Amino acid sequence: MKFTLSWLKEHLDTDADVAVVADAMTMAGLEVEDVHDPIAALAPFTVARIVSAEQHPNADRLRVCQVDTVDGPKEIVCGAPNARAGLTTIYAPIGAFVPGLGVTLVEKPVRGVVSHGMLCSASELELAGESDGILELADDLAVGTPAAGVFGAEPVIDFEVTPNRPDWLGVAGIARDLAAAGLGQLKTPPILPVPGTFPSPITVRIEAPEMCPVFAGRLIRGVKNGPSPEWLQRRLTAIGLRSISRLVDVTNLIAYDRCRPAHVYDAAKLVGTEIVVRGGHLAESTTAVHLKLRDDTPFDKGDGPHREHLIALDGKTYAVDPTMCVIADAGGERPIGLGGVMGGESTGCSDETVDVFVECAWFDPIVTAQTGRTLALNSDAQYRFARGVDPASVAAGVELATRMILDLCGGEPSELVVTGQTPAAPAAFAFDPARVASLTGLSLDDDRIAEILSRLGFEVARGTPWTVTPPSWRRDVEGTADLVEEVARIEGYGALPSTPLPDLGAPSRGVLNPRQARVRLARRALAAMGYAEAVTWSFTKQSTAALFGGGDDALRVENPIAADLDCMRPSALPNLIQAAARNAARGHADAALFEIGPIYLDDSPTGQRTVIAGLVAPRAARHWGAAPEDALFGLKGDLMALLEALGAPVASLQLAQGQNRDWWHPGRSARLQLGPKNVMVEFGALHPRVLKALDADGPMLAFEIVLDAVPEPRGAKSKARGPANLANLMPLTRDFAFVVEDGKAVGDLVRAVAGADKALVAGVSVFDVYRGAGVPEGMKSVALEVSIQPVEATLTEAEIEALSAKVVAAAQKLGATLRS
Amino acid sequence: MTDLAQLELDLINAIGSAETAAAVEDLRVAALGKSGSISGLLKGMGALSPDERREQGPMINGLRDRVSSALAARKAELEGAELDARLKAEHVDLTLPSRPRRSGSVHPTMQVMDEMIALFAEMGFAVAEGPDIEDDFHNFTALNFPPKHPAREMHDTFFLRPDPETGERKVLRTHTSPVQVRTMMTQKPPIRIIAPGRTFRKDSDATHTPMFHQVEGLVIDRDIHMGHLKWTLETFVARFFEVDGVDARFRPHHFPFTEPSAEMDIRCDRSGGELKLNQGDSWMEILGCGMVHPNVLRNCGINPDEFQGFAFGMGVDRLAMLKYGIPDLRPMFDADTRWLAHYGFSAFAAPNSASGLS
Secondary structure (H helix, E strand, C coil): CEEEHHHHHCCEECCCCHHHHHHHHHHCCCEEEEEECHHHHHCCCEEEEEEEEEECCCCCCCEEEEEEECCEEEEEEECCCCCCCCCEEEEECCCCEECCCCEECCCEEECCEEECCEECECCCCCCCCCCCCECCECCCCCCCCEHHHHHCCCCEEEEECCCCCHHHHCHHHHHHHHHHCCCCEECCCCCCCCCCCCCCCCEEEECCCCCCCEEEEEEEECCCCCCCCHHHHHHHHHCCCCCCCHHHHHHHHHHHHHCCCCEEEEHHHCCCCEEEEEECCEHHHHHHHHHCCCCCCCECCCCCCCEEEEEECCCCEEECCCCCEEEEECCCCEEEEECCCEEEHHHCCCCCCCCEEEEEEECCHHHHHHHHHHHCCCCHHHHHHHHCCCHHHHHHHHHHHHHHHHHHHCCEECCCEEEECCCCCCCCEEECCHHHHHHHCCCCCHHHHHHHHHHCCCEEECCCCEEEECCCCCCCCCCHHHHHHHHHHHHCHHHCCCCCCCCCCCCCCCCCCHHHHHHHHHHHHHHHCCCEECCCCCEECHHHHHHCCCCCHHHEECCCCCHHHCEECCCCHHHHHHHHHHHHHCCCCCEEEEEEEEEECCCCCCCEEEEEEEEEECCCCCCCCCCCCCHHHHHHHHHHHHHHHCCCCHHHCEEEECCCCCCEEEEEEEEEEEECCEEEEEEEEECHHHHHHCCCCCCCEEEEEEHHHCCCCCCCCCCCCCCCCCCCCCCEEEEEEEEEECCCCHHHHHHHHHCCCCCCEEEEEEEEEECCCCCCCCEEEEEEEEEECCCCCCCCHHHHHHHHHHHHHHHHCCCCEECC | CCCHHHHHHHHHHHHHHCCCHHHHHHHHHHHHCCCCHHHHHHHHHHHCCHHHHHHHHHHHHHHHHHHHHHHHHHHHHHHHHHHHHHHHHCCCCCCCCCCCCCCCEECHHHHHHHHHHHHHHHCCCEECCCCCEECHHHHCHHHCCCCCCHHHHCCCCCEECCCCCCCCCCEECCCCHHHHHHHHHHCCCCEEEEEEEEEECCCCECCECCEEEEEEEEEEECCCCHHHHHHHHHHHHHHHCCCCCCCEEEEECCECCEEEEEEEEEEEECHHHCCEECCCCEEEEEEEEEEECHHHHHHCCCCCCCCEEEEEEEEHHHHHHHHHCCCCCHHHHCCCHHHHHHHCECCCCCCECCCECC
16 A cells, blocks of 8 residues: 555645654554655756757757756757757756666767766656657756656655455554554544436345345446646656546545445446346356347356356456455446446547436455455455455545535535445443453553543443444444554554563473484484485475375375475475485585475375485595495495484384385385385385386486374383393304305394394394305305304303304205305 | 623624614624623623622623613614604605595574574573464464455465355465464464464565564463564564664554554665664554554453453564575575585574574
């Protein structure tokens, strides 16, 4: 909402300058977005007079003008067709910043003739949207007169109107709040009824009171339309509106002055003498009637129900439906307007209009909002009705419009016609003024509270408790909290006390639940392991989601921000893969990324999981030293260390290979589970086909932990650790080499050997896996180092022999034989 | 009679010119071994008269001690030289690079979330969470958004496809307020929580992304008023920006779910791209807040005549940008490894009250 300072001062008696007004607005809740002060921008520009204008020697369309300026005579090159001797216009000196062009003038030759300044058009000064020549000003203006004074330029304030306060869509409403806040005295002129001299020949019938409960109007005979006077044009153009004609400008002025939309019909173009307010028609239900209609009541001929059409004042054709409010004439047959939104072209006013029917009505906010949305049709009226216009302003609106039309266009008014029922005014309710203190901490006496409410238009009856009646324009106020806000807002939030929260003491333990604490720990652990944390979209492309087991319709975004972000992700991996690919495309192929975030299995509150996903694109630069660790086992090591840190039951996890889902490399991936139905991690190399589909170069290695599937450590009732039981006997090691079928998993062999004597075997490590000479075809040799920890006494040679035999026997059960 | 002086001279010369540890050992055996020259002299002392022994004894013993020392000294000298030679041969070029190690990092948004959680934890706030995919009730209706009200449009809501049977359209939550609703519906006051999480609005430019992060707070008790709200947020903002105090102002605003409602601005100077708090003439909005609307309390099963409280909400990514001088929001979610390395945080910078927030 934009308005000028002078406009405000017609409603508010104040000496405040624009900065003070803007500040007071902000602190009263009218959030100022911009204060445009054209006076500053116009400062370099002054009135000048062209003494002579000669043809430019080298360019047909240019003239070389001798100009009488504030800086003395200047030679200026001008391309405007209206540059001529004797013209009074605006001069910009070298060095001036021309706002409409966005340039600062420098002295330079134009086709060989140096121009010592510039003659300006209205658009170059941002006084108009476009112009077809330099300004033509009155000849009596003295050379050197500042441009700001010539154009009556003044500061414009633009502010954000919150949806609860439609009354701020009128300057009078703004003034009321500023007066209450102490900025000045409210002086909005009262609206006096204009007596009619004859009964209105045009009547109104409301068929859709749920859309339009009340409709008022009157005929004014014998008006003279035409361009508006300069003050009115200036008032409208200053806030970015277009001046059209006196009759139309009056309605626009009232909309912005009082938040009271109005409409004018050219009475001569009305068919019949009755205006009907109704819902839009579908042709099927009214075929018989419409067959008789004239050609200018078009119905669409497409499929589906045939709808009425209206050509609106913007020249566009709109199809209406029964949810929209239609204004019709011709006995209710011909649509001539969309109620609360826009009038129709067929009855629009022109310079030839002699008799005008002036309308003010009240249209339902939800109906108006929906119509605007459905038709993508926004207007000042639609914006106001959708938020809620004062229902009590219907008749007053017609009276104000009448007064202005009579003043500007002359004419003779009929009596006022008011049809329907004004919606009920907001109800009175009980209010305890002590709630101001208990809700805000402000201590104000009752008189002050009553004063603020009264200044805002509330009726206050101070009984026990008080009874407060909101004004008709404050339909947002429903109860105590709303009144407390009004009081606190006008008193100023600066007066609020700063009161410490009741001290609950430092929490006896952390505030995070175990799952939240694990997320935090995983984040720091992975960062310490060299992974960079990424945060990526919760959405992905549907076809990508499908590659990772998702993409259901139930998880499709109906209105995505972009076509490739149209589905909730079933995994964090596709985003990490694409991120790594983007990094590679930028020349940084080596990456280790992780993300801890949501995945979506269905659209219910329980369908969301938290995953810890890591991705490695191993592209380390070549190094002079020995070969590095295999990246896949590096990733496995990171994963196992992370699970250990999270307190996952690592010792009882099964590693199952060959069962991962489609996006994993079938031979180079595995899952960790407590059982086939309790899979908590998949990890390994990603499937090359999936990488290719995502335009990513492999190999890429990854893991994805479903945190919700990782059980929390049990029975941690006490933080005490229990005894450490450190053995005080020397451990010893024995090496074994087993020959086993190549297809057998080494992990199984290790597990069997570790279980050969759970009391004595402290650990098993694999120090060689060998295939080749000396080992039969199809077999491999696996070399194990078994750590033995004596518990009670040093082991004798015989006891060690016996343990070795157990190890060999355990291995044999898996078909492994001791290599001889 | 052996000439002891000559013998000593010979032996010391020989030891001095021995070139290897083995040659030193040979000399030791020749002098001090079983049948060594000095050993022979010591043995021969038994045959001497007491007077001769008294005279010769100290001389022979002295000779033995000096030769022993010379042998030991020479041996140590030669061993030292050998070690030096070996170590010299073991030289490596330490200007060669070590194997590069990836340096991990914590995302600034997550660092800032951890900071906020740490600060609010000290004020007794627990952390509540809820789903990203919400229904209309929890995201709007319970929060006092009237049906079809323009305020709903201002949220630029993402919708999921309507359920083919019920026609219900789930929404991606536009704020974490549904978590407040869920908390109030399942817990009895007093309530003191923050709700951090992902939020979604259909908007994309330099300062808006279709996904972003919020931390909201909720305090419900019998006597909580706007003064508590003001203190809580002033305290938080000062501690978050790690300054002693913050020049803040509260400004009336409108939210459907709070009444009275406010926005909090902080005084700052942002010329030159860096945020200087408590300086300059401009005010920057940093969060929205207010007293929980009685309708919201009622919708969540809390009696507004008995309980009241405040709520607030702020953008985590934006506060991360402000605090750490990140100029553009969009790269936050692009996972550019260079950006993450530059703006990310050490794993060990976990916020705490001893070493600070980061």
